[in-house]
Amino acid sequence: MTDHLSRLFIDGSWQESVSGETFAVQNPADGSEIARIADGNAEDMTRAIDGAERAQVGWAATPALERSKILRRAAEIARADIDRLARVMTAEHGKPVAQSVGELNYGLDFIEWFAEEGRRTYGSTVPSTGPDKRIVAIRQAAGVSVAITPWNFPSLQILRKLGAALASGCSMVVKPAALTPISALEIGRFFAEAGLPAGVLQIVPSSRAARVSATIMADSRVRVLSFTGSTEVGKILMREGAATMKRLSLELGGHAPFIVFDDADVDHALDQLVAVKMRNMGQTCVSANRIFVQRSVAPEFTRRLVERLSAMRIGFGHEAEVEVGPLIEAAAVEKVEAHVADAIAGGAGVATGGRRPEHASLAYGHFYEPTVLTGVTDDMLVARDETFGPVAPIFEFDTEEEVVRRANNSPYGLAAYFFTRDVNRVVRVSEALQYGTVGANDGTISAVQAPFGGVKESGIGREGGHWGMEEYMDTKYISLAGLTRP
Numbered sequence: 001m002t003d004h005l006s007r008l009f010i011d012g013s014w015q016e017s018v019s020g021e022t023f024a025v026q027n028p029a030d031g032s033e034i035a036r037i038a039d040g041n042a043e044d045m046t047r048a049i050d051g052a053e054r055a056q057v058g059w060a061a062t063p064a065l066e067r068s069k070i071l072r073r074a075a076e077i078a079r080a081d082i083d084r085l086a087r088v089m090t091a092e093h094g095k096p097v098a099q100s101v102g103e104l105n106y107g108l109d110f111i112e113w114f115a116e117e118g119r120r121t122y123g124s125t126v127p128s129t130g131p132d133k134r135i136v137a138i139r140q141a142a143g144v145s146v147a148i149t150p151w152n153f154p155s156l157q158i159l160r161k162l163g164a165a166l167a168s169g170c171s172m173v174v175k176p177a178a179l180t181p182i183s184a185l186e187i188g189r190f191f192a193e194a195g196l197p198a199g200v201l202q203i204v205p206s207s208r209a210a211r212v213s214a215t216i217m218a219d220s221r222v223r224v225l226s227f228t229g230s231t232e233v234g235k236i237l238m239r240e241g242a243a244t245m246k247r248l249s250l251e252l253g254g255h256a257p258f259i260v261f262d263d264a265d266v267d268h269a270l271d272q273l274v275a276v277k278m279r280n281m282g283q284t285c286v287s288a289n290r291i292f293v294q295r296s297v298a299p300e301f302t303r304r305l306v307e308r309l310s311a312m313r314i315g316f317g318h319e320a321e322v323e324v325g326p327l328i329e330a331a332a333v334e335k336v337e338a339h340v341a342d343a344i345a346g347g348a349g350v351a352t353g354g355r356r357p358e359h360a361s362l363a364y365g366h367f368y369e370p371t372v373l374t375g376v377t378d379d380m381l382v383a384r385d386e387t388f389g390p391v392a393p394i395f396e397f398d399t400e401e402e403v404v405r406r407a408n409n410s411p412y413g414l415a416a417y418f419f420t421r422d423v424n425r426v427v428r429v430s431e432a433l434q435y436g437t438v439g440a441n442d443g444t445i446s447a448v449q450a451p452f453g454g455v456k457e458s459g460i461g462r463e464g465g466h467w468g469m470e471e472y473m474d475t476k477y478i479s480l481a482g483l484t485r486p
């Protein structure tokens, strides 16, 4: 690995941590160490915020067109290097290379989208209380922003925050997940190469997330905190953010229901389910976690799902044709095992999977077989908590009213899916589901132009489209008085 990709990116240069300490990054497919990364501490984070503060005024004053060109250039540089970037991601995360390529392309789409959106952040002028007055509303960059991001999409989670922040005129400090810091540092490289001024972007990996984030949250110079991760940590940040009244954008956990009515196009529903369940080995916030199938079609649907999942090829993400890589770490496999054991103890059946693969070549990685559970009830762990793994629990239901009530019976409200051919039901159920994002006959519910985000304990704020820009912009009301006419 290139040397600079093991250092912190602060003030436009690649630096060792103040302490000189490093931490290891491992390949989840075989447990090997692939890099040692400078371990940022609270002092490093303060240095990064210093740099972002110095750069903030100049970046906000840079014409939108110029900012837009730098964003586009960065995306171009990254796209030209996408195969290598994808292999870097697969090495630290485990996902199949094709998924890494897909993630990078999608993340870069956000950069390009916001490069355009940032050219059109208009304010307005309105008549006021008298002819000598006007009210002017201008849109301004909110100020220094910090992104704290998870490991499940090591590039995408950063790129969609970064695109919106930079296009809005905000400088940004990124604190990536310690499990996947290399993909984050690569982003620093291609933005630097694109000519982003020093200090506008800083990347500070750290193995001490709680300590470093306490520094971020206590610093009054940080005006926006954009976090994607667990609801548990989101609540901590919300409490800490109150001290300096930061703007918070929180994309938190989900527990998506996936509902199949008996009049659905079953082939289509199955295709969508396999994709949304198995992408990233089930480690997504929008993964179909509670699969509700209307009773009359449940046996047939389950049989065909088992056929599809049991045929998926498990292995090292670098190998062509592998569809299911390892989970991110040992603790992730243990959580999946605990959820499956709890379901079995409660009377559920395992229709396929339910164990680690036995093949000797996979013995040192964090692998788990695609799994289908039947006879699942709403009191089991799989029904109440995110499994974050390749487990598809099937819940049977009888009526629309019942399934909407059960689907809404969750503290989470990120994504929900349902499949039916009844147009009236499409409208009724879309409106009744208490979720920020609903797929009606659709399992692909993320798009650069759309307002992605959750309600309830899945978070606050929206990413994507013009909504994504709102997270990083303030509206200022200027009252212009004393206007005279010649």
Ligand SMILES: NC(=O)c1ccc[n+]([C@@H]2O[C@H](COP(=O)([O-])OP(=O)(O)OC[C@H]3O[C@@H](n4cnc5c(N)ncnc54)[C@H](O)[C@@H]3O)[C@@H](O)[C@H]2O)c1
Pocket: 148, 149, 150, 151, 152, 175, 176, 177, 178, 209, 210, 211, 213, 214, 228, 229, 230, 231, 233, 234, 236, 250, 251, 252, 253, 254, 284, 285, 286, 386, 414, 454, 458, 459
């Ligand atoms: N809503 C969304 O868009 C979305 C997308 C992806 C993942 N997620 C959620 O993220 C979770 C999985 O990611 P994860 O395990 O990396 O989450 P996590 O909350 O453990 O970690 C996320 C980030 O927070 C940092 N962190 C950990 N503990 C911290 C603390 N005490 N204080 C401050 N920062 C801390 C981590 O280092 C990482 O950078 C799941 O709950 C998933 O649903 C949500």
